[in-house]
Amino acid sequence: MQGDTRPIGVFDSGMGGLTVLRALAARLPHERFVYLGDTARLPYGTKSADTVKAYALQATRLLLTENVKLVVIACNTASAVALKALTEALAPLPVIGVIEPGARASVAATRNNAIAVIATEGTVKGGAYARAIAALNGDIRIVQQPCQVFVALAEEGWADQPATFAAAKHYLDPLFAGPSPPDTLVLGCTHFPVLAQSIRAIIGSGVALVDSAETTAAEVAEALAGKGLASNAGDASSTRFFATDSPERFARVGAIFLGRPIDVATVELVDLRAL
Amino acid sequence: MQGDTRPIGVFDSGMGGLTVLRALAARLPHERFVYLGDTARLPYGTKSADTVKAYALQATRLLLTENVKLVVIACNTASAVALKALTEALAPLPVIGVIEPGARASVAATRNNAIAVIATEGTVKGGAYARAIAALNGDIRIVQQPCQVFVALAEEGWADQPATFAAAKHYLDPLFAGPSPPDTLVLGCTHFPVLAQSIRAIIGSGVALVDSAETTAAEVAEALAGKGLASNAGDASSTRFFATDSPERFARVGAIFLGRPIDVATVELVDLRAL
Numbered sequence: 001m002q003g004d005t006r007p008i009g010v011f012d013s014g015m016g017g018l019t020v021l022r023a024l025a026a027r028l029p030h031e032r033f034v035y036l037g038d039t040a041r042l043p044y045g046t047k048s049a050d051t052v053k054a055y056a057l058q059a060t061r062l063l064l065t066e067n068v069k070l071v072v073i074a075c076n077t078a079s080a081v082a083l084k085a086l087t088e089a090l091a092p093l094p095v096i097g098v099i100e101p102g103a104r105a106s107v108a109a110t111r112n113n114a115i116a117v118i119a120t121e122g123t124v125k126g127g128a129y130a131r132a133i134a135a136l137n138g139d140i141r142i143v144q145q146p147c148q149v150f151v152a153l154a155e156e157g158w159a160d161q162p163a164t165f166a167a168a169k170h171y172l173d174p175l176f177a178g179p180s181p182p183d184t185l186v187l188g189c190t191h192f193p194v195l196a197q198s199i200r201a202i203i204g205s206g207v208a209l210v211d212s213a214e215t216t217a218a219e220v221a222e223a224l225a226g227k228g229l230a231s232n233a234g235d236a237s238s239t240r241f242f243a244t245d246s247p248e249r250f251a252r253v254g255a256i257f258l259g260r261p262i263d264v265a266t267v268e269l270v271d272l273r274a275l
Numbered sequence: 276m277q278g279d280t281r282p283i284g285v286f287d288s289g290m291g292g293l294t295v296l297r298a299l300a301a302r303l304p305h306e307r308f309v310y311l312g313d314t315a316r317l318p319y320g321t322k323s324a325d326t327v328k329a330y331a332l333q334a335t336r337l338l339l340t341e342n343v344k345l346v347v348i349a350c351n352t353a354s355a356v357a358l359k360a361l362t363e364a365l366a367p368l369p370v371i372g373v374i375e376p377g378a379r380a381s382v383a384a385t386r387n388n389a390i391a392v393i394a395t396e397g398t399v400k401g402g403a404y405a406r407a408i409a410a411l412n413g414d415i416r417i418v419q420q421p422c423q424v425f426v427a428l429a430e431e432g433w434a435d436q437p438a439t440f441a442a443a444k445h446y447l448d449p450l451f452a453g454p455s456p457p458d459t460l461v462l463g464c465t466h467f468p469v470l471a472q473s474i475r476a477i478i479g480s481g482v483a484l485v486d487s488a489e490t491t492a493a494e495v496a497e498a499l500a501g502k503g504l505a506s507n508a509g510d511a512s513s514t515r516f517f518a519t520d521s522p523e524r525f526a527r528v529g530a531i532f533l534g535r536p537i538d539v540a541t542v543e544l545v546d547l548r549a550l
Contacts, residue, residue, distance in 0.1 A: 039321075039322075040316075040322055040323075040326050041315075041316055042321075046314075046317075046430075046520075046521075046524065047314075047315055047520050047521070048315075048520050048521045051315050051520050121524075148427060148430065148431055149424070149427045149428060149431050149433070149438065151427065152423060152424045152426065152427035152428075153424060153427075155423065156423055156424050158424070158445075161441065161442075161445060162441040162444070162445070163424065163438050163439075163441035163442040163445060164438075165441075166436065166437035166438035166440075166441045167436075167438040169437070170433075170436060170437070170438060245321075245322050245323050245326055246321075246322070246323045249321065249396075273548065
């Protein structure tokens with residue numbers, strides 16, 4: 001078969017969503033991907049729901065001009081506040097966010113029904129993970145912590161610097177103190193997988209680390225198969241990238257998240273403001 | 276006298292410029308101020324010169340609707356890339372940035388003609404401090420270091436957390452290693468004064484710390500007097516604030532930089548995109 005050879009559109013406020021693209025490409029190597037990072041307006045995590053919703057709508061309009069067959073919101077903040085609006089605006093195009101898959105994975109992982117969620121300020125404030133987890137299992141106790149400094153540490157590529165350990169200790173120690181600490185930690189921001197080593201060093205080996213990238217990729221694969229949209233004629237390694245600011249910075253910092261070099265010639269500068 | 280009772284307009288990408296407003300209000304307690312933080316699009320420090328220039332022009336257009344008599348660009352990145360464009364666009368209104376005053380203060384402070392500059396990526400890349408210092412004294416050796424993580428640490432209010440010491444050590448130790456280290460350090464980002472204590476702990480007491488806030492306030496006072504624009508009828512403590520995103524976050528995080536609580540009722544949400 002050739003299948004539906006239109007690309008899958010992936011968007012994020014910046015480069016963090018490349019951890020999701022990485023999982024998607026590994027899972028679906030014969031699909032085509034276009035990735036948009038709204039780097040001129042990042043971060044979304046400290047911005048209000050209305051602002052993020054407006055930005056996300058503009059971002060998906062650009063993906064539509066690329067004739068995508070499915071949209072992945074590879075940004076927790078945008079998934080948290082804009083999934084519903086985007087699903088309605090783009091219907092019947094399937095739209096998949098990262099919150100639901102992450103919530104499902106964490107519910108599957110916990111043994112003691114206590115889950116910790118770390119995310120940006122916007123995601124925590126919106127409470128989307130807590131709602132998604134509660135909808136799956138109302139008996140689960142959820143503790144949340146915004147970890148805004150992690151975003152900057154990840155963008156600097158400080159996977160295991162002393163500053164990263166210190167920040168992880170500051171944020172995570174209180175979450176896992178007390179008599180029955182959570183046994184599962186959701187990395188509720190696409191930046192955070194880069195810091196997994198430092199996070200693991202603080203929380204110990206007994207806590208399950210859940211990142212939404214893998215589970216989101218599984219959900220995308222399922223949606224493609226279910227809707228007859230899959231293809232085996234593409235090449236996930238030849239992704240086209242769009243950024244709303246400096247392609248040089250996108251390529252340099254993006255490599256940290258994608259786990260492979262990005263050729264700056266494959267990154268196109270775009271302006272979303274008129275969309 | 277009453278003088279020219281129009282307000283002074285101060286703008287920044289976010290809340291960091293409030294360290295400059297604080298110095299202005301202390302120096303000019305009988306002036307009126309309006310402050311605009313473009314929080315929906317912060318940070319400027321990782322964005323390209325063209326993007327920052329476009330944003331800064333929109334920001335000053337909002338200040339013009341408030342009938343300001345002078346504009347202070349309380350943002351190193353915007354000062355570095357947009358001072359010339361803003362000066363031309365707003366003429367004959369005086370426009371004052373933070374780079375020149377900071378450069379002058381550092382040249383006055385150094386004894387061994389070696390100055391270190393720490394700033395955002397955008398400011399360092401633009402090289403404005405290096406140019407401004409070299410224009411004042413061509414014999415001065417300048418070393419520069421982007422300190423992007425400092426921005427997040429300052430916004431989190433982590434003045435003296437272990438993570439802040441660790442990040443300061445990472446960034447600053449290499450700058451002050453070697454046989455004839457700089458004797459002066461320019462805090463080339465309005466966020467950084469919040470971290471002065473941690474920075475001082477790393478560099479020791481023998482290095483002069485220069486922040487542009489004080490010297491910018493002195494330059495504004497001089498410009499007002501020189502152009503007959505001064506007033507003694509205002510009240511600097513009743514500043515009006517504008518933010519392009521969440522007034523709640525502006526008030527909460529802004530208090531860290533302003534050094535006093537901000538009543539959220541004094542923060543008005545504005546949209547610059549149509550300006």
